[in-house]
Amino acid sequence: MSKVLLLAGLFALLLITALLVIDKKYESRTLFIEMQKQEKMLDNYEIEWGKLQLELTMLTAENRVERVAKKKLGLIMPTRKSTIYLKP
Numbered sequence: 001m002s003k004v005l006l007l008a009g010l011f012a013l014l015l016i017t018a019l020l021v022i023d024k025k026y027e028s029r030t031l032f033i034e035m036q037k038q039e040k041m042l043d044n045y046e047i048e049w050g051k052l053q054l055e056l057t058m059l060t061a062e063n064r065v066e067r068v069a070k071k072k073l074g075l076i077m078p079t080r081k082s083t084i085y086l087k088p
Contacts (some may be wrong), residue, residue, distance in 0.1 A: 050067075069075040 066077070
């Protein structure tokens with residue numbers, strides 16, 4: 001009788017251990033999938049950051065505003081005589 005009880009106990013322990021292994025494997029896969037999603041989002045953010053840095057560099061290039069004002073709006077730089085300075 002004690003051998004049967006011992007065998008039943010070991011079988012129950014084996015079954016519980018197997019279920020815990022399955023649960024942890026499932027949890028590991030779920031976390032891995034979430035990690036992959038986060039890494040993809042990070043890659044997308046890094047690409048967007050690079051694009052924004054490039055755009056910022058382009059927009060702040062020297063004389064860009066002046067060139068656009070002259071070309072698109074037909075504006076000219078005022079002479080010193082026609083410039084009026086205001087004091088606060």
